[in-house]
Amino acid sequence: MNVLGRTDPDGPVARLGTYRAADGSEGAAVGLDLDRPHAALVVGKRGYGKSHTLGVLAEGAARASGVAPVVVDPMGEFGGLADGSIPARVVEAPTVSPSAVPPSTWPALFDLSTTDPAGAVLWEAAREAETATLDAVAARIEQARVDDSVRRAARNHLRLAASWGVFDPDGLDAAALLSEPATVLDCSHLPDRAASALVRGVASGLYRACVERDPARLPWLLIDEAHAFFDGVAAPALETVLTRGRSPGVSLVVATQRPASLPSVAISQSDLLVAHRLTAAADIAALAEATPTYLTGTLRDRLPADPGGAVVVDDVTESVHGVQIRRRETTHGGDDPRASERGGQQSSSSAPQSGHSPSTTGTGAAQSGQ
Numbered sequence: 001m002n003v004l005g006r007t008d009p010d011g012p013v014a015r016l017g018t019y020r021a022a023d024g025s026e027g028a029a030v031g032l033d034l035d036r037p038h039a040a041l042v043v044g045k046r047g048y049g050k051s052h053t054l055g056v057l058a059e060g061a062a063r064a065s066g067v068a069p070v071v072v073d074p075m076g077e078f079g080g081l082a083d084g085s086i087p088a089r090v091v092e093a094p095t096v097s098p099s100a101v102p103p104s105t106w107p108a109l110f111d112l113s114t115t116d117p118a119g120a121v122l123w124e125a126a127r128e129a130e131t132a133t134l135d136a137v138a139a140r141i142e143q144a145r146v147d148d149s150v151r152r153a154a155r156n157h158l159r160l161a162a163s164w165g166v167f168d169p170d171g172l173d174a175a176a177l178l179s180e181p182a183t184v185l186d187c188s189h190l191p192d193r194a195a196s197a198l199v200r201g202v203a204s205g206l207y208r209a210c211v212e213r214d215p216a217r218l219p220w221l222l223i224d225e226a227h228a229f230f231d232g233v234a235a236p237a238l239e240t241v242l243t244r245g246r247s248p249g250v251s252l253v254v255a256t257q258r259p260a261s262l263p264s265v266a267i268s269q270s271d272l273l274v275a276h277r278l279t280a281a282a283d284i285a286a287l288a289e290a291t292p293t294y295l296t297g298t299l300r301d302r303l304p305a306d307p308g309g310a311v312v313v314d315d316v317t318e319s320v321h322g323v324q325i326r327r328r329e330t331t332h333g334g335d336d337p338r339a340s341e342r343g344g345q346q347s348s349s350s351a352p353q354s355g356h357s358p359s360t361t362g363t364g365a366a367q368s369g370q
């Protein structure tokens with residue numbers, strides 16, 4: 001198998017698929033390096049396979065020793081990873097400690113500026129809380145010397161945060177994540193801001209763990225619909241992992257249908273690009289700006305047309321490859337529901353035909369708990 005992302009012959013590999021010639025014919029097996037840390041970008045318009053590809057990478061990383069994939073699953077599509085023979089667990093209600101969000105970021109958690117009076121109270125209360133609990137922050141808000149209207153606003157914001165159910169002083173930390181072969185964090189029930197707080201805590205916790213000690217497994221953080229997380233409280237932690245994560249050993253794989261919405265650092269720092277079909281000019285232009293000189297022709301001309309087809313740009317070996325991504329071993333939960341697969345009053349010919357309807361995928365057979 002030819003392994004992309006490295007020049008050394010040895011080390012763990014994720015089986016990615018097979019080479020694909022211009023006429024669509026398939027060739028030798030292709031893998032992706034899991035031995036060294038990488039920053040990878042998986043892009044493609046809706047329905048062309050980027051979540052599926054993220055799942056393929058997660059399966060490979062779950063099987064490999066020495067790495068611990070952590071999948072951020074905003075749409076509840078990766079529960080199937082734990083259904084079969086892959087050693088993976090699904091956390092259906094993931095939480096992090098309130099201290100995972102730095103005090104200065106608390107105003108942003110509620111779309112407040114740091115100069116907003118309620119935002120300033122929240123910042124100060126989070127900084128001075130005696131324990132890493134929302135109750136301790138609430139107690140500080142009550143002690144703040146501010147107008148009642150400001151206190152009320154701060155109180156309401158904190159109640160909103162409590163209602164998300166994402167903060168728990170005993171929430172997931174890096175040690176818990178790195179003790180498992182693979183973890184899926186199901187964020188499908190979380191509002192965007194709560195999911196961002198979770199990603200902030202997870203990304204910065206994994207980065208710190210690798211900087212401060214040598215964990216037994218190197219983390220691979222895989223984030224689907226990643227554009228949503230580069231635009232909120234998670235962004236600074238993700239940018240730190242992208243720019244400084246590789247030397248302590250943290251890998252980041254971000255998947256998005258909108259590469260034009262990513263900060264340029266997410267594109268420029270990636271050493272592996274897996275590009276499925278894209279048609280929006282802005283998205284192709286965003287990638288083309290970082291197109292390496294060793295790519296002959298234009299990226300637009302190299303993009304495949306079928307689901308599962310991808311062009312892989314490997315900055316480690318400075319090479320470009322047409323690849324057919326392999327099928328998932330475990331259930332992929334990303335198919336769109338189809339009216340033709342719904343029962344209703346129709347004849348048996350329109351009954352569900354496959355195991356891919358929303359009722360049979362997702363986290364149905366997943367393990368829960370932390």
Ligand SMILES: Nc1ncnc2c1ncn2[C@@H]1O[C@H](COP(=O)(O)OP(=O)(O)OP(=O)(O)O)[C@@H](O)[C@H]1O
Nearest residue numbers: 045046047048049050051052307308325326327334
């Ligand atoms: N490598 C592949 N081999 C076989 N089928 C694939 C492959 N990649 C994707 N598919 C199929 O294509 C469909 C869309 O894939 P996927 O859900 O990954 O798309 P997506 O780009 O992530 O879309 P969305 O943005 O809606 O999540 C699914 O039915 C999936 O099973």
